[in-house]
Amino acid sequence: MSQFLNYAINLAHMVQGQTGVNPPVGAVVVRDGRIVGLGAHLQHGDKHAEVQALEMAKDLAKDATIYVSLEPCTHFGTTPPCVNKIIEYGITKVVYAMKDTTLTSNCDEILTNAGIDVDYRFQEDAENLYKDFFTAKNEQLPEVTVKVSCSLDGKQATDSAQSKWITNKQVKQDVFNLRHRHDAVLTGRNTIEHDNPQYTTRIENGKNPIKVILSKSGTIDMGLDIFTDPQSKVWIYTENNKLCSQTSNVEVIVLDDCSLNNILSDLYQRGIGKLLVEAGPTVTSEFLQSSLVNELILYYAPKIIGGSGKYQFYQTDNVLELSDIPNFEIVNSELLEQNIKLELRKK
Amino acid sequence: MSQFLNYAINLAHMVQGQTGVNPPVGAVVVRDGRIVGLGAHLQHGDKHAEVQALEMAKDLAKDATIYVSLEPCTHFGTTPPCVNKIIEYGITKVVYAMKDTTLTSNCDEILTNAGIDVDYRFQEDAENLYKDFFTAKNEQLPEVTVKVSCSLDGKQATDSAQSKWITNKQVKQDVFNLRHRHDAVLTGRNTIEHDNPQYTTRIENGKNPIKVILSKSGTIDMGLDIFTDPQSKVWIYTENNKLCSQTSNVEVIVLDDCSLNNILSDLYQRGIGKLLVEAGPTVTSEFLQSSLVNELILYYAPKIIGGSGKYQFYQTDNVLELSDIPNFEIVNSELLEQNIKLELRKK
Numbered sequence: 001m002s003q004f005l006n007y008a009i010n011l012a013h014m015v016q017g018q019t020g021v022n023p024p025v026g027a028v029v030v031r032d033g034r035i036v037g038l039g040a041h042l043q044h045g046d047k048h049a050e051v052q053a054l055e056m057a058k059d060l061a062k063d064a065t066i067y068v069s070l071e072p073c074t075h076f077g078t079t080p081p082c083v084n085k086i087i088e089y090g091i092t093k094v095v096y097a098m099k100d101t102t103l104t105s106n107c108d109e110i111l112t113n114a115g116i117d118v119d120y121r122f123q124e125d126a127e128n129l130y131k132d133f134f135t136a137k138n139e140q141l142p143e144v145t146v147k148v149s150c151s152l153d154g155k156q157a158t159d160s161a162q163s164k165w166i167t168n169k170q171v172k173q174d175v176f177n178l179r180h181r182h183d184a185v186l187t188g189r190n191t192i193e194h195d196n197p198q199y200t201t202r203i204e205n206g207k208n209p210i211k212v213i214l215s216k217s218g219t220i221d222m223g224l225d226i227f228t229d230p231q232s233k234v235w236i237y238t239e240n241n242k243l244c245s246q247t248s249n250v251e252v253i254v255l256d257d258c259s260l261n262n263i264l265s266d267l268y269q270r271g272i273g274k275l276l277v278e279a280g281p282t283v284t285s286e287f288l289q290s291s292l293v294n295e296l297i298l299y300y301a302p303k304i305i306g307g308s309g310k311y312q313f314y315q316t317d318n319v320l321e322l323s324d325i326p327n328f329e330i331v332n333s334e335l336l337e338q339n340i341k342l343e344l345r346k347k
Numbered sequence: 348m349s350q351f352l353n354y355a356i357n358l359a360h361m362v363q364g365q366t367g368v369n370p371p372v373g374a375v376v377v378r379d380g381r382i383v384g385l386g387a388h389l390q391h392g393d394k395h396a397e398v399q400a401l402e403m404a405k406d407l408a409k410d411a412t413i414y415v416s417l418e419p420c421t422h423f424g425t426t427p428p429c430v431n432k433i434i435e436y437g438i439t440k441v442v443y444a445m446k447d448t449t450l451t452s453n454c455d456e457i458l459t460n461a462g463i464d465v466d467y468r469f470q471e472d473a474e475n476l477y478k479d480f481f482t483a484k485n486e487q488l489p490e491v492t493v494k495v496s497c498s499l500d501g502k503q504a505t506d507s508a509q510s511k512w513i514t515n516k517q518v519k520q521d522v523f524n525l526r527h528r529h530d531a532v533l534t535g536r537n538t539i540e541h542d543n544p545q546y547t548t549r550i551e552n553g554k555n556p557i558k559v560i561l562s563k564s565g566t567i568d569m570g571l572d573i574f575t576d577p578q579s580k581v582w583i584y585t586e587n588n589k590l591c592s593q594t595s596n597v598e599v600i601v602l603d604d605c606s607l608n609n610i611l612s613d614l615y616q617r618g619i620g621k622l623l624v625e626a627g628p629t630v631t632s633e634f635l636q637s638s639l640v641n642e643l644i645l646y647y648a649p650k651i652i653g654g655s656g657k658y659q660f661y662q663t664d665n666v667l668e669l670s671d672i673p674n675f676e677i678v679n680s681e682l683l684e685q686n687i688k689l690e691l692r693k694k
Contacts, residue, residue, distance in 0.1 A: 002551045003524070007361050014354050033527065033554025038387055038399075040357070052385075052403060065552055166666045177350070180380065204349045205412055207380025222602045266405070 002121070004028050004035070004067040005097055009126050011040045012069040015128070017181030018207065020044035021142075021273040023070055023100075023133050027053040029091075031064035042126075044271065048073065049218050050082040054089045062090035069126050071100040074107050083110045093117040101134050119223050123297035132294045133273075141264045143273040147178060148313045151301040153240065156281060157311035161194065170336035171204070171299045171336035175278075178297065180206045184235075184267065188283040189215035196225055198232070199278065209276065210235060214269065214283060216258045218243035222250075260290055285315050288326065296328060296344040299336070349468070351375050351382070351414040352444055356473050358387040364528030365554065367391035367539060368489075368620040370417055370447075370480045374400040376438075378411035391454065395420065397429040401436045406668040409437035416473050418447040421454050428583050430457045440464040444473035448481050456580065478622075479641045488611045489622040493634050494525060495660045496646040501538070503628060504658035508541065517683035518646045520550070522625075525644065527553045529623040531582075531614065534631040536562040543572055545579070546625065557582060559614065562632060563605045565590035569597075582617075584610050607637055614658065633674065643691040647684070 011026025018024075019041055027049035028035035041259025047055075050072055055059050072082040072094065082272075086094060095110055098213075099120060108118045132143045138286040150156050157163035165172075179185060179201040192213055193198065197209050211226060211234045218240025219227070226232055227250050232251045238241065241254045255262050267275060277287050287293050328344035358373025364390055365371075375397035376384035380559040384407070386399025394402075397419055401408050403666050419429040419441065432459075433441060441458055446467060455465045479490045496501050502511035512519075526532060526548040539543065539560055558573060558581045565587025573579055575599050581597045583590065588601045600611050614622060622632050634640050675691035682688075 002554060010357060010361075014357075014375075014383055014385070028361075030552045033548065033552055035362055035387070035389055037389075038361070038385055039386055039403075040382070041383055042384075042403075056389075056403070057384075187576055201380070205351060205377045235393060 002067065003093055004065075004094065005033075005040075005069075005121060005123060006028050006109045008049075008069045009123065009129065009144060011038065011096060012126075012129060015040045015042060017183070017274060018043060019273065021137070021268065021272045022184055023130060023278075025043050025049040025068045028067045029053045029057040029064050030132060031057075031060055031066065035120075036060040037066060038159050044273075045078045046163040048079055048082050051079070051085050052260075054085055054091075057089070058297075063092050064090075065093040065181055066091050066293050068094065068096040069252060070098050070130060071096045071103065071107050071120070072111075073100065074103050074110055075215070076085050082309075083107055083114075086111065087114045091116060091275070093119065095119045096123060096184075097123035102137055113180065119210075126225075127264040127306060135294075136268070140268050141261075141292045142183070142268050142272045142293065143266070144275050144277060144287065144292050145178070145182065145297060146277045146284060146293050147297045147299075148174065148284060149175075150301070151303045151305040152300055153304045153306065154313055155305040155307070155309060156284075156310050156313050157194065158305055159307035159309065159310045163195070163311070166303065166305075167301045167337050168337055170268045171341070173337050174207060174336055174341065176201050176203045177306055178276055181324055182209050183272045183279050184210040184212050184274075186212040186214065186283070187274045187277070189220050189277040190282065191278075191280045192224060193221060194280075197278075198226060198229075210316070212237065212263075214263065214279075215243075215259065216240075221280070222246065237266075252256040260286060261293055264292060281311055281313055281315050284313050287315055298342045298344065300340045300342070302340075349414065349442065351412075352416075352442055352470060354382075354385075354466060354471065354690050355416045356398075356444060356476065357484065358385065359473075359476060362389060363389045364530070364621055365390060366620065367530055367618045368484070370477060372396040373416045374512050376400045376404040376408050376415045377414065378388055378404075379408050383407040383411060391620075392425045395426055395429050398426070398432050401432055401438075404436070410439050411432070411437075412440040412442060413438050414445040414676050415441065415570040417445050417477060418443045418450065418460075418467070419455050420447065421450050421452040421457055430454055430461075433458065434461045434463065438463060440466065442466045442468055444468060444470035445477050449484055454473070468482060473548065477605075482641075483615070483620065487528070487615050488608075489619045489640050490632065490641045491611070491613050491622050491624060492525070492529065492642040492644060493624045493631060494646075495631060495638050496648070496653040497660050498523075498650045499647055500651045500653065500656075502652040502654070502656060502658050503631075503660050506654035506657045507654055510542070513650065513652075514648045515647045515684055515686050518648075518686050518688070521552045521646070521683055521688065523548050523553060524558065525623055526556050527554050529621045530619045531557040531621075532623045532625050533559040533561065533610075533625070534562060534626040536564075537629065538625075538627045539571060539573060541569060541627075545573060545576075547579075547600065555579070559584065559610075559619075559622070561610065561626075562590075563587075569593065574600065584613075585626045591600070607639055611639060628658055628660055628662055631660050635661055636663055638693075641694065642678075644691075645689045645691065647687045647689070649685055649687075664683050 036055030384404030
């Protein structure tokens, strides 16, 4: 365990959600017990974390150690390989917290051959940061987070569709942070027409996600607020090739088959690395039934709604055996005033 | 509250203990919801955090917001004023977490006159980071931390001077971190002669503090390990002008009066911003009786030593009324395996 390796991971966390289909990475250059350079990968296509940190360190990188949250890259992508830069600057030791399983050539070998001491030091928090990223990259699909706000009895609304506001102000604020950390928010046509939501990130200097709307039929009211705000970038997925957009901020994407897999695959091609699903029971259930969800975030208000459960967040046509239903692992639980937040992963 | 302001404060924490008589500062440049530059003040005399972050951001700093843990400087010191750089790069908003009470001209006014929106947003953790720094700077004396490892009954050793090891391995590790975060460690002649300690920072890439030894009489065995290690920088304060050093790593500093105040004042002139006192009862008690201590860190092992208490860590000649004895505030308590760490401040 090294504090400097932790700092590199901290830096990676700071830029999470702004690197698109690239991983968030942090780097710290240390010489004689002193940080001489700090860096993070700030945007897809921009310099890698190692390069930012080396450029800050300049000559002081000579004979220094570089700590990186992820194995340095060995390939020419949008930027030259980091291993070359590391060698060029005269670094004598590289410590990294997570293997990059997508590299085609061996980082350790290249660095070792250049006389550099390489230390892969597995860190669980780095693994948590990257494991979904690698799966996503391999499958060329975005990482998917499903968010649900509901009552203790699992309902997003009363039978008469009343839903404002079940959860509290702290949850709202937490959701703004969630949006900031995702490239896009996906929802269904029903939610848009019923709630007229803006899906904005009302935090200071927050990054608004791209809004993705699923409307297979293409029967959607284009006069809604979300379509008329010129600042709001909207993509509509539909199977209806007659649907078209009147404004430059709204793009209609027609697919022959609007399956989740096809949509996610298309989103990834468009640079969406992290997708947040904030939808009603239909779309939410479709995602939760699939194997495409990385994380489920549940906000419970301490209320019971009752009724017939028209808006239960999880509804399926098939009835599974109890031994076959999806199981989750609680990764984190947090009290947001009197509301409970659970972060879960499918087991 | 802004996460970006927190990130700036995080960056400041990362470089704490490596900026000497300068404050540890972090800065984050944000544009369109995205971090475009990160920086920290890495060393006394080096670029300020704002400049590091602006240089990383380059053209993207135009119309961006900069978050800084401390009010940007307005003066020509070892580097030009940060406010000029901020204006030059076209920043439109400056958010900072703590006022710099040592500035002679008004940062807010200069930035506001340049059409920049200024937002001083007080953050308690930034205040904790800087309040001692400003007192120290005003008084031109280092910030002083006194560290004591002892038994539950307040003894550093048995009456027969047995002291290895009262506290556990986790405490030892924590002390290495403490040393890394201070510019120098001060102790008395007795401790050096009795324990022959190295005062090193045995953490990976840890920064070894300068060793400061207090020996008024100057009767000290110059053959001890601490003097013979050429890597070890030692300063001896004495009133004995006949004491001299045979090696370049050991410097003898003769003062007419080796009062704590004179020693601390001299240390500050030599660039020591943060001093850790790790000493026996005599020196420890002298510091704790004075008004020169910012922080007291106590490590208790769950043991009782008894005896007459020859090595109680706090002993004084004067007996005070109960209403007049020093009072502390517990800032933090932590369990290190079976040892307890308390961080305290004088009330």
